[in-house]
Amino acid sequence: MTDLLTTSPSGAERTTVGDDRLFPVDAHTRGLARDLYESVADLPIISPHGHVPAALLRKDHPFEDPTELLLSSDHYVTRLLHANGVSYDDLRPADGRPAGRRAWDLLAAHWHEFAGTASGYWLERTFEQVFGLTEELGSDSAGRLYTAIESRLAEPAFRPRALFDAFRIDVLATTDDPLDDLADHAALRDDASFRGRVLPTFRPDRYLDPESPSFAADVARLHEATGAPMTFAGYRAALEARRAYFIDHGAVSADHGIADLLVVDLGDQAAAFYDRAVGGSLSSGEARAFRGHMLLEMGRMSARDGLVMTIHPGVRRNHSSATFERFGADTGNDIPITTRFTDEIRPLLEEIGLLPDVHLVLFSVDETVYSREIAPLAGFYPSVYIGAPWWFLDAPDAGLRFRSAVTETAGFYRHSGFIDDTRAFLSIPARHDMSRRLDASFLARLVVEGRVRPAAARRIIHDLTDTMPREVFKL
Amino acid sequence: MTDLLTTSPSGAERTTVGDDRLFPVDAHTRGLARDLYESVADLPIISPHGHVPAALLRKDHPFEDPTELLLSSDHYVTRLLHANGVSYDDLRPADGRPAGRRAWDLLAAHWHEFAGTASGYWLERTFEQVFGLTEELGSDSAGRLYTAIESRLAEPAFRPRALFDAFRIDVLATTDDPLDDLADHAALRDDASFRGRVLPTFRPDRYLDPESPSFAADVARLHEATGAPMTFAGYRAALEARRAYFIDHGAVSADHGIADLLVVDLGDQAAAFYDRAVGGSLSSGEARAFRGHMLLEMGRMSARDGLVMTIHPGVRRNHSSATFERFGADTGNDIPITTRFTDEIRPLLEEIGLLPDVHLVLFSVDETVYSREIAPLAGFYPSVYIGAPWWFLDAPDAGLRFRSAVTETAGFYRHSGFIDDTRAFLSIPARHDMSRRLDASFLARLVVEGRVRPAAARRIIHDLTDTMPREVFKL
Amino acid sequence: MTDLLTTSPSGAERTTVGDDRLFPVDAHTRGLARDLYESVADLPIISPHGHVPAALLRKDHPFEDPTELLLSSDHYVTRLLHANGVSYDDLRPADGRPAGRRAWDLLAAHWHEFAGTASGYWLERTFEQVFGLTEELGSDSAGRLYTAIESRLAEPAFRPRALFDAFRIDVLATTDDPLDDLADHAALRDDASFRGRVLPTFRPDRYLDPESPSFAADVARLHEATGAPMTFAGYRAALEARRAYFIDHGAVSADHGIADLLVVDLGDQAAAFYDRAVGGSLSSGEARAFRGHMLLEMGRMSARDGLVMTIHPGVRRNHSSATFERFGADTGNDIPITTRFTDEIRPLLEEIGLLPDVHLVLFSVDETVYSREIAPLAGFYPSVYIGAPWWFLDAPDAGLRFRSAVTETAGFYRHSGFIDDTRAFLSIPARHDMSRRLDASFLARLVVEGRVRPAAARRIIHDLTDTMPREVFKL
Structure with a gap:
């Protein structure tokens, strides 16, 4: 049985060099960082936004294939293989055979x-902490590691629910289609043998974007499912009904991905835009305005029904058409663009930014907004919280740049807490562990620089790990 | 009596941990930083741009209320309380009673x-260095600290002029309306008992922006005050006359705040734009062009009358309309936007960038321009100086990022020296002390990395603290 | 004879403080960095992009004037003198006399x-490593240093080819006009006494930009030289013919400088645009589109003929018209602007981004694209490589920021290797040495932080120094 599964992170395994992973190089600061980290290393994991499917935990089937589990399903990993010349064809099942050892050997090579990558770091931590394997992956060791993982996966302790417990996950939010029946979530909630909280998240992007290829069909299904009339008022009512359904099933937040962030109030024109959106006759600029208006409507609904509104802007999806056509979405070719918040989000903040109990969490893949826009906004509006570094920025150096960029303006208490945003279930502990180590490192430096008192640092790291995510996500 | 008021910073208090505040964590580098810092710690403060009112020093009334002095008047502090759920109503006088202890207790809580914030750092330094109070603020200590500060403020040594001397301020520039009679400045200049230099700064924004609500009225007052005819030529003459008046009263610079930086030469059309600006009939785009043209005119005037031109672009003022309507401007909801200089400021540099004795100081709240635009411009144009990190960037980590971003291209001698830009009089020593510590830290690292010789580092930190601000601001 | 010319970098001179130049300040990390550095310090220099003229090596004339060699010809150096008040007139020959001692004394003063600047660092390293002079430049020492360098330059060991050998340069690419006859390259290739590889680079900017003042004349010369008809098809054929000529002479890459990056597919309209471009009747927007289309054509040609495509966007050339008119181009007033890749380069990647053996190297003077766009692109497209920090970013701190920004997303193997991009021949060893020291420093930190294994770090620094540039540039 591995360290992660049987011993506290403060236990014996701390004697290896790896104990001080990610801590500052200066010995004194490193010692302080280690102390701060150890004070939170055993706290439960709160994961209020991510992409693990609820069905994984409901079914609780054993994982079968190390490759499928650790490689094929993780488009952070496959994208970098692709960049280095590996064809996606070689990472997928072919001729009826699973990618299995063939793909695994490519990863090893x-x-x-x-x-130096975040993905590499997490994989290595997963090998070590989940499977107890410290041998470095390589062409020599590939077979041994594969076999070892494969045999572990057959053990009961490595089934999803057992891992959920071993990982000390307290809350895990999934991301779901508004028309999902959330049966898996309900089953888990009603299953007395499962102690965790698995919460759905309302993610309505495709129902709000007239330029989505399936928009008209999706909206038709939405109306049909809710019985709401095919009007703009009916459309809004349908969305509200589905939000209520999600809330009934435990949802605490609604998540919004939008490439070019913009909030627009179309006012009385919105209904006409809706009609033309469903009819497919909006220009690209009008479609953008409609998306901007619907983001405002989502904010209004959040102000009424209390769902935390999380916004993930600034990613151009499916940059490579050929890849998208052949292999579909989420194949590693989503590329960030510049993002602006100050003017673009203003209409939303004008309406709901000062209302009590409204929570907006702003994420970015464009680092430049941290010090320029997000921290200043979160340092004034009581509704605005700073989202954790997202996607390509969810990594050690980027995480410290993030803290450095936002803290001097907004302090530590305008922050969402760590968000893993992952579909790689096994990497969850490594990701949260990384975040705790980085917070410890950052705080330790501020202590040594005389900017934060040691006792304050201990309070802060506890609050960042446990208090803030519960408070921000109303858990 | 506190350390700051009675002992040199190089005195006995250096034995505490706090002595090494902000210095690098590595022991050797820290020692070098400490030596460099101590070589400039006692130099007088030169503050060539800020917002302390001259009347404060002319009247020399005792400060009365710790809350008003340290909290209510500092919108960096109130904004973060607001973000964390405190109503501005609870920070202001109510029912005829001062905010006093009630607001102070909220700050403590x-x-x-x-x-980790800059504001927190300065407040704590002010408690310690000005009032000699090292107990941490908190609900338990709030009353003791309040009473201690209140009793100190009643002492003669804590009246504004005494503090001005104790702070070793050599030059303090204020920021003033072009129609200000500058009587306070004149009185201070003529007062033999006051040894400091308190200089006005010409800040004409509201007279140059057709979209300012009071533009027509302001311009009318300008013409009236100077007797200049209501024409574009008269408008320029009136501005020149007021600049001359400021220069007569000791002004060395004119300051320009503009949200979206742009310089435009309207040429012969400027007069017609002026007429329509006064008449209120410019479109938003035309108003922007007029502002851009007037920035050029201000540059031309600076080239003639010698006032240093400082430009502070890139802030969207009064982002929250409801807050502005209820509590007015400067209430913490000014939010940065992206800023560009290269193309936008080019017409100005084409005209005056190579002229002798023209000094332009460029500030930014958008860090991305440091390495990309400001340092390259200042590394070529003899007129361009790099402004100190401004507003949200006036903080320890941001200050080091700034030095790192500009120095490799422009060196240390294209820099304005530190600018505190504050209306919080008591925080001035803490801010300049921070800057000296950061410069010492940055230089110490470069010495240890073999990039700057130790003797050069000593010269540089002296020049940054004393020589450069005097030279750049023609003091 | 100097250290550089006679001893290995790992030799005796390592005992001075300067040995640890640029390494991290922490002693343990510094030791690791030193070990990593020493493992590559003696590797040959590969310089696949730069601006040293081939004629320098063909002629092999002695350098004559220290000022011309080290100062006047380096617009990084002259620009900073200019910013600090020195007139370009005083740095050039006047009254028939060379700038010589007069300009040298200005540099010294x-x-x-x-x-703290990159230029200062390289000059000091050149004095020390090439000429063995460790005395600091200053008004006192100016004469001694000048005389010492002058006398060295008269020695055979300081002629260009001898230095080329002493610098251990393996490959040196030049940058050349498409109509250059490349006679110097041919002569060097055919000269059995010269062992190095000096390769031309195809740089067609002026032939692709309808807004270049000499566009019509340049294109006419292009057609004339190749005999291709004055049609769009002929224009493309002429460009292809010249590319083939370059390839025959050893070229491995084509380089593209473009201020505002944009790729456009004009399709069937391209021929009409060409006609109007030659006729001088394109609007500014149309000219931009034509440049965008020709960048696509260049990419298509690279996909066919195999030339590595390097793209250097985002610099506004000749910002100061007065300086350009008086002193010409390359006089220090090229200023960066914001750059975007994600949408702007997409049409190019749609066509050739997934093709085998296509290599695109993307450079930037806008740091914000590193983590936001370039690393994500290079972490997916097998064709995209991350260019080394360019121009103003080619400096110690900027270099580490670069590594930090790109590595977590793209790893170390999507990188071009170091590019010196210099016309200052004598600074080449100092620049490559800087790069190796920075890579060693960055890797050492990652080792201490437990993110890269020591053996992996040794492999990586070797590959960054030697393997990657050979692979990326097909050497």
Whole structure:
């Protein structure tokens, strides 16, 4: 049984060099960081936004294939293999056979190309902490590691629910289609043998974007499912009904992904825009305005029904058409663009930014907004919280740049707490562990620089790990 | 009596941990930083741009209320309380009673939320260095600290002029309306008992922006005050006359705040734009062009009359309309936007960028321009100086990022020296002390990395603290 | 004879403080960095993009004038003198006399203004490593240093080819006009006494930009030289013919400088645009589209003929018209602007981004694209490589910011290797040495933080120094 599964992180395994992973290089600061980290290392994991499917935990089937589990399903990993010349065809099942050892060996042969990356870090931590495997992946060791993981996966302790407990996950939010029946969530809630909270998240993007290829069909299904009339008022009512359904099933937040962030109040024109959106006759600029208006409507609904509104802007999806056509979405070619908040989000904040109990969490893949826009906004509006570094920025150096960029303006208490945003279930502990280590490192430096008192640092790291995510996400 | 008021910063208090505040964590580098810092710690303060009112020093009334002095008047502090759920109503006088202890207790209860912020750092330094109070603010200590500060403020040594001397301020520039009679400045200049230099700064924004609500009325007052005819030529003459009046009263610079930086040469059309600006019939785009043209005119005037031109672009003022309507401007909801200089400021540099004795100081709240635009401009144009990190960037980590971003291209000698830009009089020593510590830290690292010789580092930190601000601001 | 010319970098001179130049300040990390550095310090220099003229090596004339060699020809150096008040007139020959000692003395008097800059660092390293001079430049030492360098330059060991060998340069690429006859390259290739590889680079900007003042004349010369008809098809054929000529002469890459990056597919309209471009009747927007289309054409040609495509966007050239008119181009007033890649380069990647053996190297003077766009692109597209920090970013701190920004997303193996991009021949060893020291420093930190294994770090620094540039540039 591995360290992660049987011993506290403060236990014996701390004697290896790896104990001080991610801590500052200066010995004194490192010692302080280690102390701060150890004060929160055993706290439960709160994961208020992510992409693990609820069905994984409801079914609780054993994981079967190390490759499928750790490689094929993780488009952070496959994208970097692709960049280094591996064809996606070689990472997928072919001729009826699973990608299995073939793909695993490719990963092993390319493992040096993952050095220094966040994905490489998490995979190595997962090997070590979940499977107890410390041998470095490489062409020599590939077979041994594969076999070892495969045999572990057959053990009861490695089934999803057992891992959920071993990982000390307290809350896990999924991301769901508004028309999902949430049966998996309900089943888990009603299952007395499962102690965790698995909460759905309302993610309505495709129902709000007239430029989505399936928009008209999706909206038709929405109306049909809710019985709401095919009007703009009916459309809004349908969305509200589905939000209420999600809330009934435990949802605490609604999540919004939008490439070019913009909030627009179309006012009385919105209904006409809706009609033309469903009819497919909006220009690209009008479609953008409609999306901007619907973001405002979502904010209004959040102000009424209390769902935390999380906004993930600034990613151009499916940059490579050929890849999208052949392999579909989420194949590693979503590329960030510049993002602006100050003017773009203003209409939303004008309406709901000062209302009590409204929570907006702003994420960015464009680092430049941290000090320029997000921290200043969160340092004034009681509704605005700073989202954790997202996507490509969810990594050690980027995480410290983030803290450095936002803290001097907004302090530590305008922050969402860590968000893993992952579909790689096994990497969850490594990601949260990384975040705790980085917070410890950052705080330790501020202590040594005389900017934060040691006792305050201990309170802050506890609050960042446990208090803030519960408060921000109303858990 | 406190350390700051009676002993040199190089005195006995250096034995505490706090002595090494903000210095690098590495022991050797820290020692070098400490030496560099001590070589400039006792130099007088030069503050060539800020917002302390001259009347404060002319009247020299005792400060009365710790809350008013340290909290209510500092919108950096109130904004973060607001973000954390405190109503501005609770920070202001109510029912005829001063905010006093009530607001102070709110600050104390929220003090942990200031950890790691620049405002928190300055307040704590002010408590310690000005009032000699080292107990941490909190609900337990709030009363003791309040009473202690209140009793100190009644002492003669804590009246504004005594503090001005104790702070070793050599030059303090204020920021003033072009129609201000500058009587306070004149009185201070003519008062033999006051040794400091308190200089006005010409800040004409409201007279140059057709979209300011009071533009027509302001311009009418300008013409009236100067007797200049109501024409564009008269408008320019009136501005020149007021600049001359400021220069007669000791002004060395003219300051320009503009949200979206742009310089435009309207040429012969400017007069017609002026007429329509006064008449209120410019479109938003035309108003922007007129502002851009007037920035050029201000540059031309600076080239003639020698006032240093400082430009502070990139802030969207009064982002929250409801807050502005209820509590007015400067209430913490000014939010930065992206700023560009290269193309936008070019017409100005084409005209005056190579002229002798023209000094332009460029500030930014958008960090991205430091390495990309400001340092390259200042590394070529003899007129362009790099402004100190401004507003949200006036903080320890941001200050080091700034030095790192500009120095490799422009060196240390294209820099304005530190600018505190504050209306919080008591925080001035803490802000300049921060800057000196950061410069010492940055230089110490470069010495240890073999990039700057130790003797050069000593010269540089002296020049940054004393020589450069005097030279750049023609003091 | 100097250290550089006679001893290995790992030799005796390592005992001075300067040995640890640029390494991290923490002693343990510094030791690791030193070990990593020493493992690559002696590797040959590969310089696949730069501006040293081939004629320098063909002629092999002695350098004559220290000022011309080290100062006048380096617009990084002259620009900072200019910013600090030195007239370009005083740095050029006047009254028939060379700038010589007069300009040298100005540099000496202003030497403190170069502290902390990349240019200052390289000059000091050149004095020390090439000429063995460790005395600091200053008004006192100016004469001694000048005389010492002058006398060295007369020695055979300081002629260009001898230095080329002493610098251990393996490959040196030049940058050349498409109509250059490349006679110098051919002569060097055919000269059995010269062992190095000096390769031309195809740089067609002026032939692709309808807004270049000489566009019509340049295109006419292009057609004339190749005999291709004056049609769009002929224009493309002429460009292809010249590319083939370059390839025959050893070229491995084509380089593209473009201020505002944009790729456009004009399709069937391209021929009409061409006609109007030659006729001088394109609007500014149309000219931009034509440039965008020709960048796509260049990419298509690279996909066919195999030339590596390097793109250097985002610099506004000749910002100061007066300086350009008086002193010409490359006089220090090229200023960066914001750059975007994600949407702007997409049409190019749609066509050739997934093709085998296509190599695109993307550079930027706008740091914000590193983590936001370039690393995500290079972490997916097998064709995209991350260019080394360019121009103003080619400096110690900027170099580490670069590594930090790109590595967590793209790893170390999507990188071009170091590019010196210099016309200052004598600074080449100092620049490559800087890069190796920075890579060693960055890797050492990652080792201490437990993110890269020590053996992996040794492999990576070797690959960054030697393997990657050979692979990326097909050497």
